[in-house]
Amino acid sequence: MNRVNRIDALFAQLKSDGRSAMIAYITGGDPTLEASAQIAIAMEQSGVDLLELGIPFSDPLADGATIQAAAGRALAAGASVQGILNLIREIRKTSQIPIVLFAYLNPIYIYGFEKFQEDAAAAGADGLLLLDLPPQEAARNAELASNHGLKAIRLIAPTTPPERLREITDAAEGFIYYVSREGVTGEQSSLSTDIAERVAAIRSLTKVPVAVGFGISNPEQAATVAGLADGVVVGSAIVRRISEVGDTPELASKIADFVRPIAKAVHGTTPGIV
Numbered sequence: 001m002n003r004v005n006r007i008d009a010l011f012a013q014l015k016s017d018g019r020s021a022m023i024a025y026i027t028g029g030d031p032t033l034e035a036s037a038q039i040a041i042a043m044e045q046s047g048v049d050l051l052e053l054g055i056p057f058s059d060p061l062a063d064g065a066t067i068q069a070a071a072g073r074a075l076a077a078g079a080s081v082q083g084i085l086n087l088i089r090e091i092r093k094t095s096q097i098p099i100v101l102f103a104y105l106n107p108i109y110i111y112g113f114e115k116f117q118e119d120a121a122a123a124g125a126d127g128l129l130l131l132d133l134p135p136q137e138a139a140r141n142a143e144l145a146s147n148h149g150l151k152a153i154r155l156i157a158p159t160t161p162p163e164r165l166r167e168i169t170d171a172a173e174g175f176i177y178y179v180s181r182e183g184v185t186g187e188q189s190s191l192s193t194d195i196a197e198r199v200a201a202i203r204s205l206t207k208v209p210v211a212v213g214f215g216i217s218n219p220e221q222a223a224t225v226a227g228l229a230d231g232v233v234v235g236s237a238i239v240r241r242i243s244e245v246g247d248t249p250e251l252a253s254k255i256a257d258f259v260r261p262i263a264k265a266v267h268g269t270t271p272g273i274v
Contacts, residue, residue: 006098006126007151007174010049011209011230020226020271021175022263023211025052025102025235027070028087029079031247037090039242042256044097047263051091052129052233055084055103062104062131066236069243081111085123092124100127100153100174117148127151127174155179156202158194169206175231176202180214191221196228219265226269234262 014021024043028036040051056074060067088099101120108116108130120128128150151174156165158180169176178199180192195212202210212225213233225232241258245251 005149005151005174006096007050007100010098011175014049014230015209018270019267020229020269021049021209021211021231022047022222022259022266023050023052023213023231023233024048024238024259025054025213025233026242027054027056027067027074027239028084029056029074029077030070030239030242031073031251032077033079033083033087033090035247035251036087038252039255040091040097041095042252043238043259044095046256046260047267048097048259049263050098050100050231052100052102052235053084053088053125055081055101055107057104057107059106060104060131064236066240066243070239073243081107081116085119085125088120088123088125098126099124100129100151101125102129102131105130105133114148117150121148121150125150127153129153129155129177131155151175153177156198158192158198165202166205169202169208172206172208175209175211176206177233178202178210178212178229180212180216180225191215191224195225199229219261222262223265223269226266227271230271232262232266234259 010021026036026039030036054067054071056071056079058075060071091099117128153174154168154172155177156168156179160168180195199210199212209230211231211233212229213235216222216225216232216234217237222232222234238255238259241255242251245254
């Protein structure tokens with residue numbers, strides 16, 4: 001019997017509740033796989049609705065220095081694709097939080113693309129975002145197109161041309177990740193000024209929820225974005241604090257303390273009302 005994907009169930013509930021999703025990114029295995037599981041559970045308890053879990057890669061060109069360093073730490077600690085799948089299984093022992101895997105194509109293709117998607121779905125993942133796989137390439141290859149129930153999360157950037165925007169929205173599922181700035185990931189002192197316009201343009205083409213990320217790092221920024229979009233993504237700010245605290249007994253609780261006021265700001269803002 002097919003179950004409703006956790007991502008779809010989450011956004012349906014949030015729409016009913018009239019609020020946006022608090023989405024948090026961490027790099028799996030930073031500083032250790034065990035610590036990542038503890039952080040994930042602590043963040044959920046602090047208000048995170050959806051977890052983006054990065055599979056560490058040695059050449060993460062779409063990421064800024066903070067997440068690049070996290071990938072290096074995770075790989076040095078022994079993280080692997082199989083280790084990340086085991087991490088999901090560990091999280092699933094106590095949590096049903098939706099999980100989207102963030103990955104580059106190379107390590108997944110080496111693992112075996114179809115086998116990876118089958119194993120990831122079996123482990124408890126709900127979606128997959130491949131940072132360096134254009135959707136038209138996936139459509140041309142049966143192995144790449146098969147997803148075993150994982151939602152294929154698509155990225156849209158400020159520079160995405162209109163014809164490509166239509167192509168991406170037509171193939172979108174789960175939610176669309178709107179990258180609010182050009183360049184690589186990283187915290188920003190201010191938000192882009194055209195988020196409302198860009199989100200409105202995407203929404204005019206699809207009913208799939210739109211989440212906004214890249215640079216959001218504090219409750220004030222999160223509340224602003226929550227008033228414009230269906231989800232708010234916080235990544236580099238969390239990853240930086242993981243690096244600052246390090247592999248200590250209080251790591252999970254300190255990350256939870258950081259995330260809690262951001263989640264509260266997101267949940268206290270009604271989408272469409274800034």
